[in-house]
Amino acid sequence: MGTRNYANISLDNELFRPHSRRETNQNAGVPMSLKDVVEKSRELRQNNKMLKLLELIWKNPGIARRDLGPLARLSRGAVTSNITQLIEERYVVEGESDPENENRLGRGSIGLYVAPDFFYTIGILILSDFTAVLYDASGKAVKVYHEPFKMQKEGAYYRQTLEALQRAIPQLMGAARTEVVALGIACTGIIDFDSGEVFSSSSFPGIGPFNLKNFIRELCGLDPFLINISHLNPIMEKLWGAAKNIDNFITVDDSCTAGFFLNGELFRGWQKHAGELGYMKVTETAEIANDGRGGVVALKALSHVLSDQLRSMIANGGRPKILEYMDSPDQEITTELLVQAIEGGDKYVEQKMAERYEVIGEAIVNTAYMLNPEAIFLEAWTARCPQCTLDIVERKMGSYGLSNWHLSTRIRSCKCTMKTAPRAVAYLAAEVVFRNSDSRRAEQETEVE
Numbered sequence: 001m002g003t004r005n006y007a008n009i010s011l012d013n014e015l016f017r018p019h020s021r022r023e024t025n026q027n028a029g030v031p032m033s034l035k036d037v038v039e040k041s042r043e044l045r046q047n048n049k050m051l052k053l054l055e056l057i058w059k060n061p062g063i064a065r066r067d068l069g070p071l072a073r074l075s076r077g078a079v080t081s082n083i084t085q086l087i088e089e090r091y092v093v094e095g096e097s098d099p100e101n102e103n104r105l106g107r108g109s110i111g112l113y114v115a116p117d118f119f120y121t122i123g124i125l126i127l128s129d130f131t132a133v134l135y136d137a138s139g140k141a142v143k144v145y146h147e148p149f150k151m152q153k154e155g156a157y158y159r160q161t162l163e164a165l166q167r168a169i170p171q172l173m174g175a176a177r178t179e180v181v182a183l184g185i186a187c188t189g190i191i192d193f194d195s196g197e198v199f200s201s202s203s204f205p206g207i208g209p210f211n212l213k214n215f216i217r218e219l220c221g222l223d224p225f226l227i228n229i230s231h232l233n234p235i236m237e238k239l240w241g242a243a244k245n246i247d248n249f250i251t252v253d254d255s256c257t258a259g260f261f262l263n264g265e266l267f268r269g270w271q272k273h274a275g276e277l278g279y280m281k282v283t284e285t286a287e288i289a290n291d292g293r294g295g296v297v298a299l300k301a302l303s304h305v306l307s308d309q310l311r312s313m314i315a316n317g318g319r320p321k322i323l324e325y326m327d328s329p330d331q332e333i334t335t336e337l338l339v340q341a342i343e344g345g346d347k348y349v350e351q352k353m354a355e356r357y358e359v360i361g362e363a364i365v366n367t368a369y370m371l372n373p374e375a376i377f378l379e380a381w382t383a384r385c386p387q388c389t390l391d392i393v394e395r396k397m398g399s400y401g402l403s404n405w406h407l408s409t410r411i412r413s414c415k416c417t418m419k420t421a422p423r424a425v426a427y428l429a430a431e432v433v434f435r436n437s438d439s440r441r442a443e444q445e446t447e448v449e
Helices: 034-041 047-059 065-072 076-088 099-105 157-175 212-220 229-240 303-315 321-325 335-343 347-371 380-384 390-399 418-448
Strands: 092-096 110-114 120-126 129-136 141-148 180-187 197-200 225-228 249-252 258-262 265-267 375-378 410-413
Touching: 047 065, 047 076, 047 110, 047 418, 065 076, 065 110, 076 092, 120 157, 120 418, 129 157, 129 418, 141 157, 157 180, 157 212, 180 212, 180 229, 180 418, 225 229, 225 418, 229 249, 229 258, 229 265, 229 418, 249 347, 258 347, 303 335, 303 347, 321 335, 321 347, 335 347, 335 380, 347 375, 347 390, 375 390, 380 410, 390 410
Parallel strands: 120 180, 180 225, 249 375, 375 410
Antiparallel strands: 092 110, 120 129, 129 141, 249 258, 258 265
8 A cells, every 4th residue: 555645634524434325215216226236136136137137228228128138148028027127116217219229129119228316426537627527327417526727836736636536526425316336537647547556647746655546435435446548538439439339449649548449348458558659669769758768659749749839939939820819828738729720720730730640640550550440539629620630640541551451440530528538437437336246146146056
């Protein structure tokens, strides 16, 4: 365990108590929580089937009864009896089939949905701002907590993050009508995502060794799911974006980090740090990167490189066109501001962005050769200025497959943005709860045998 640096932060004692669970009250029409169902399944083996059906309905909202049997490996009769009970106990509700599933379900089919109040989840994104969202079981945002961070001297900035967590989590849990069963956090840095140990992170700058999972456990009693922000991109695109029907694809974000969805599953690497394209060597330079090598992507293509160049020009008395889009010379130069400038005809910014993607394109071609994905997705904003992003990468990909005419990988823009990230990390956190339920279910079945 790392040093508990958060101990010097004054916390109200109430915030460190595990969130009080709502008592089960079926007579009042309040459904049990997912954890209650798991506990009950130890006594009623039939609920093992219910848990599997609940998971399938949760993952496939609007699914028809007839489609559940093959997925759950249950007979039609078993599906009917279990679904009837789930509906009676208000865990599942019936509704119209999802329009996106009409071809699969057939017109006029009745879809099944997990009852929105069955359970709640919390998704948290810690980036330049802090965003935490409470979701019901249907994935609808019930309450949003957003807090813009003020840039402070390193060593104090991390206090903003910890104090934001202290304020947000109790508020969101208090807004849930039934139990919050899962909490996920997406952040950046050198982190042991299993143990929760944070060694270095721009989400917690200056904090030093610190255990984020212990902090959350003491704060609310939940065991948080942690993930690198870049690894959320493929999940968002698979669930709600442009990759719904693709099982092998890669996402590349503006920090030159990739997310991999391979053979139908998210791939994070054995230490959950896969995708560091920024350290891929693509050329020779005198400048040395943090890993001691020159010529890596990060030296020329990280998102802050162009912003730093423009900031330096302004500080030296220059008047780049991007100033027309800034409220003041001191305003932060974000990616959104750069895109607005390009859309407005700023040829200098467009040229510099194109130079960035010349380098990124080399890394993408190398990655395509290694993994042969069906598609590689760039950030959503690249669709607004394809001439200096998508088009550059597609041109670089012109050499891909020349030695093997059968190779084919499409270059596309994502549909989802970071606004979807809290929902994605909440989804993954809930998936862990279901997965743990599966493990318990297997153990019980082994004991019975």
